Ligand SMILES: Nc1ncnc2c1ncn2[C@@H]1O[C@H](COP(=O)(O)OP(=O)(O)OP(=O)(O)O)[C@@H](O)[C@H]1O
């Protein structure tokens with residue numbers, strides 16, 4: 001599904017990613033952990049095609065296709081979904097209308113007609129129930145005045161609606177209360193299938209009790225310096241990152 005080879009990326013003249021190799025197969029869940037500033041969000045943004053970053057070396061293949069030249073929107077249409085660490089507000093656009101527009105523009109890119117209103121409403125109802133989202137919430141302006149946890153939950157709702165091939169969740173767990181963490185994680189788990197894949201970026205092992213990863217990677221100073229199974233996350237929780245820094249001589 002996703003193959004990243006020797007990816008280097010910078011912002012201005014500052015190199016941030018320094019040779020990332022990562023392969024994600026359909027049906028897999030990968031967790032990316034690592035200290036603050038190690039490049040996790042940058043990696044997510046570069047995969048999603050955010051323009052601030054320049055890829056200076058390496059390649060990103062999505063289903064064997066090099067997506068480097070594609071704009072963020074085109075990548076989204078190909079099934080890449082990125083939840084933001086800091087979601088934006090769009091005053092005057094309701095959650096429901098935002099979703100309708102997003103879904104129909106993605107259908108248009110695939111040469112499909114708008115989703116019939118009836119189907120759209122049914123889908124909104126099903127997915128909002130899955131994530132235990134209040135109906136009143138759906139008519140509010142996108143992210144305006146949303147609490148931190150509401151923003152995160154709304155993002156997973158967007159993900160549920162868009163049914164991406166590759167979902168990247170950047171610190172979706174931060175700021176969620178205990179119940180919301182469980183609801184959001186259950187939502188992600190229910191959306192998982194053998195055909196899609198998830199990359200979760202998190203600082204805490206806790207989330208990985210709910211969304212169990214097949215692989216855990218440690219990003220340090222722009223490189224994946226260690227990969228393992230879910231036990232690696234437990235080890236990090238217990239020991240921090242210093243031992244890895246020593247191991248790799250950083
Ligand atoms: N727009 C930017 N301008 C300058 N430096 C940037 C920019 N974006 C990212 N960086 C730098 O790149 C490095 C990696 O940042 P990134 O946000 O990817 O880290 P992170 O691993 O997601 O950290 P955190 O765990 O705190 O979210 C940091 O040193 C950051 O200051």
Ligand SMILES: [Mg+2]
Pocket residue numbers: 040041042085170
């Ligand atoms: Mg980050």
